[in-house]
Amino acid sequence: MKPLLRCYALLLLLASGCQTDADVNPVGEVPGTLVPGNFPVPVYSPEKNPPTRAAFELGRTLFYDPRLSRTGEVSCGSCHQQFVAFAHAGHTLSHGVDNLLGTRNAPALQNLRWKPNFFWDGGPSNLETMPLAPITNPVEMDETLDNVLRKLNADASYQRRFAQVFGGRGPIDSYQFLRALAQFTAALTSANSRYDRYARQEAGGTLSEPELRGLAVLRQKCGSCHAGELFTDESFRNNGLDSRFSADSGRAHITGRSIDVGRFKVPSLRNVLHTAPYMHDGRFATLGEVLDHYDHGMVESGTLDAQLRRPGQAPGIPLTALERTQLLAFLATLTDEEFLRNPQLSEQ
16 A cells, blocks of 8 residues: 555544444545545545535435435536536526526536635535535526425435434434535545556556657646646636626636636546536537637637737647647546546436
C-alpha cells in the first residue's frame, strides 16, 4: 500500500473509533474511501462523515429514488447517469418534472470530495447541502425538504435503514437525509484511468508516444485551467463563449459582481470522451467542436479570461492539426472504465 493510502486508512480507522464494531467496515470496502496516490488531500475528508457500508447503500438508494421529486418520476440518477460519468448522455439541457427543461447542462458527478464548491456557478459550497438546490428547483425536482422527509418517514424500510445508520428511534430528519446522500456522492471517485496508472507507475499504465505528446500539449496550452491530477483548478473563467450574458451571468449570479459575468466553473477533463455535450449550456456536441472554439471561435468580451487574450490578435489557443490529434489521443487515456461500470455505483 502506498504511504498516502496507509495514512488515509489510519485516518478512517481513527474517524470510525466512536462506532460499534457492527458499524465499522474494512477500509476500502466502500467505493472511493481511499485517496488515490496521485490525488491531493480532499476537501470533504472522511472524518466529516465516516464511510460505512450501510450508510453508503442508503445513500445510493436515495440517489436513485424518484420520490425525492414532486412527481415521483425524477431522481438524481435521472440526470446523472453512471455510464457517462454521472452526466446526462446526449442532453444539452436535462428534463425535470413535468418534462420541463433545466437552464444548464448537467455536470458530471465525479471526485466531489475534492471540490470546494459545486455547479457551474459555484453556488453550493458543501457536499451535504448541495442536493437541496436540484430538489427544490422548480424545473428539476420541484419538491420541498419537508415533503421529502415526510415521504421517507412514511416508508418502513427507510425508517429501519436510517435507524441502523444513525441510531435512535426518532423520525428521519434533514441532517440524516443529507448525510446519507453524501455518503454516496462522496464515493463517486474516478481515479483508475490508464493515465492514473501511468502517474502512479502501476501495471497497465503505459502511454504511447502520441499520448505523451498530447499530455505535453495539454500541460503547455490548457494546463493553466485544467490543472493538476483532477484536471481542473476549480476556478471560474470566461472562455469566450459569448459577448452578452443576459440569459446566464454565470458566477455573477452568485456573487453579484460585474467581474464575474460570463464566468463558469472549469470542468474536469476526466472521462471527457463520455460527458458530451460540452460547456455550461451544452452547445458543443463533440470534442472537435470544443477544440475549434478554443482555436478560432472565441468571442471577445469584457470579462474574457486573460489567459486567452493575445495582444494584437484574436483571442484563442492556436492548435495545429497534429496537436489536436495528440491532445485527443491523451484525453482518451482519462477514461476510467471501472468508474463507469462499477456495479456498486449502479442502481440496485
